[in-house]
Amino acid sequence: MKLHHLAAAAIMPMAVAAAGCSKGIDVGNDGATGHLNPHPVKRYEVIATSHAPGPWDSIKAYIGYDVINPKCVPMIPFIGEQHMPNTGLDVPMVRVDDHTWKGYFYRDALQDEDYFKLGVCHWDVTSVGVSTVGQGVRFGWGGLLDELLRDSPEVSYFKKSAYGDPSLVPYGAADFAPADPEVLQHPDAYFLATIAVKEAKP
Amino acid sequence: MKPIAQALADAANDSYANRPQSDVDNNSKYVSLDGQKYQVFGYANDPTTGFHATAYRNRDTKEVIIAYRGTDPGLFAGETKAEKVGHALTTLQDIAVDAKMVRDNINAQKPAADAFTEQMIAKAAAQGIPKDHVFAAGHSLGGAHAEREAARYGLRGSTYNGFGAADLIDGPPQPGCQLTNYRMAGDVVSAASPHIGEVVSLASQDDLQSGAGFASATGRAAYDLGERVASAAREAGAYGAAVIPWSRWRCVATAGHGLAGPIGTSNSGSTGSLA
Numbered sequence: 001m002k003l004h005h006l007a008a009a010a011i012m013p014m015a016v017a018a019a020g021c022s023k024g025i026d027v028g029n030d031g032a033t034g035h036l037n038p039h040p041v042k043r044y045e046v047i048a049t050s051h052a053p054g055p056w057d058s059i060k061a062y063i064g065y066d067v068i069n070p071k072c073v074p075m076i077p078f079i080g081e082q083h084m085p086n087t088g089l090d091v092p093m094v095r096v097d098d099h100t101w102k103g104y105f106y107r108d109a110l111q112d113e114d115y116f117k118l119g120v121c122h123w124d125v126t127s128v129g130v131s132t133v134g135q136g137v138r139f140g141w142g143g144l145l146d147e148l149l150r151d152s153p154e155v156s157y158f159k160k161s162a163y164g165d166p167s168l169v170p171y172g173a174a175d176f177a178p179a180d181p182e183v184l185q186h187p188d189a190y191f192l193a194t195i196a197v198k199e200a201k202p
Numbered sequence: 203m204k205p206i207a208q209a210l211a212d213a214a215n216d217s218y219a220n221r222p223q224s225d226v227d228n229n230s231k232y233v234s235l236d237g238q239k240y241q242v243f244g245y246a247n248d249p250t251t252g253f254h255a256t257a258y259r260n261r262d263t264k265e266v267i268i269a270y271r272g273t274d275p276g277l278f279a280g281e282t283k284a285e286k287v288g289h290a291l292t293t294l295q296d297i298a299v300d301a302k303m304v305r306d307n308i309n310a311q312k313p314a315a316d317a318f319t320e321q322m323i324a325k326a327a328a329q330g331i332p333k334d335h336v337f338a339a340g341h342s343l344g345g346a347h348a349e350r351e352a353a354r355y356g357l358r359g360s361t362y363n364g365f366g367a368a369d370l371i372d373g374p375p376q377p378g379c380q381l382t383n384y385r386m387a388g389d390v391v392s393a394a395s396p397h398i399g400e401v402v403s404l405a406s407q408d409d410l411q412s413g414a415g416f417a418s419a420t421g422r423a424a425y426d427l428g429e430r431v432a433s434a435a436r437e438a439g440a441y442g443a444a445v446i447p448w449s450r451w452r453c454v455a456t457a458g459h460g461l462a463g464p465i466g467t468s469n470s471g472s473t474g475s476l477a
Contacts, residue, residue, distance in 0.1 A: 079218070083219060088231060171325045
């Protein structure tokens with residue numbers, strides 16, 4: 001058994017290199033190894049704005065990919081549930097102006113594959129988020145792709161006091177809905193952050 | 203179904219996905235539960251005991267759901283994959299008559315489950331979400347964790363064909379604990395052990411359809427396992443019998459006059475039917 005593993009470990013990188021494939025992606029199911037689609041065409045643009053009280057130390061988009069047809073994934077014995085394959089990819093965001101950033105992702109970045117001999121598993125983007133750090137505190141905002149395509153931009157608010165609050169360093173800052181009573185009562189205490197997603201030319 | 207029951211059922215279902223840690227670290231991964239946007243709020247993966255759980259936060263309602271994943275006790279019993287599969291099948295039939303293996307499995311995961319619950323309550327509090335907005339959910343053996351954690355930390359929650367945890371708690375349920383345990387008639391796992399809180403039995407496929415939340419968490423499982431569960435239940439003599447697991451502990455929303463306590467060993471649990 002161990003010998004087999006060693007042999008597999010030794011051969012795998014060569015096989016991958018020979019095939020010219022990308023390194024396998026852990027997709028959360030032992031029976032499946034994800035690969036990047038070598039010829040993606042469904043290109044999308046993500047636009048983020050924010051009016052934080054200070055600069056972001058880092059900003060990126062985080063794209064959530066899921067297999068969307070459960071029939072291609074086996075049931076876990078006895079439990080009768082599934083380890084649905086999923087992963088997340090970082091996308092760089094480029095500054096447009098003091099309050100706007102832009103990035104691009106491919107909706108078909110993951111290669112559809114028949115991992116389990118139950119039919120081809122189809123990947124899609126389900127979630128698009130913006131992830132920033134300001135003075136050590138993580139801020140995240142975003143939403144489900146179908147909602148963002150239907151109704152962009154999506155608006156969130158953050159407490160201005162969350163920026164630079166050391167107690168939030170381990171946890172991150174919470175976003176608030178525009179209709180949140182606290183936001184409506186004290187709008188000056190909050191700053192605005194938005195995200196929009198739309199199709200882009202390939 | 204209570205308003206959040208559908209989201210709790212969907213969370214119990216979603217918690218079977220293995221997640222990359224980046225989902226939590228980036229603070230910007232979202233899933234749809236009951237058609238609403240939830241942020242992935244926390245994820246636990248303890249390789250030693252096989253414990254997994256995922257927490258979700260709804261921005262608009264300021265509610266957090268902690269969903270505990272059920273583990274197959276058979277996965278810990280065999281050396282080879284073939285043995286494991288063999289064990290899983292016999293375990294299923296053993297559950298109705300001897301739940302020791304299940305209890306050992308859950309007991310081994312208690313420290314990891316407690317630690318995750320405490321972390322999520324602390325994270326929620328840091329973001330301004332009080333404990334009475336934190337819910338526990340779980341399917342199958344994950345239901346036992348959900349019951350235990352709700353009792354221990356005084357949370358609301360629901361389980362779906364869950365394994366009853368009344369024998370697995372270290373003390374009386376804490377104030378704030380309120381549990382609804384949805385189960386399908388004939389299901390052996392949820393009939394194997396007494397529950398904490400209210401038990402709602404769904405008798406038929408019609409009930410399943412009217413209880414969409416339940417169907418979402420366990421419908422697929424029930425569909426897939428229907429015949430195996432049914433045959434195991436028949437062997438155990440449970441099928442067709444009055445398999446209503448009586449609750450040994452009450453678990454109430456408001457503390458009122460004090461802690462819940464033991465209220466007998468045979469009945470007094472509140473049961474209901476969705477039909």
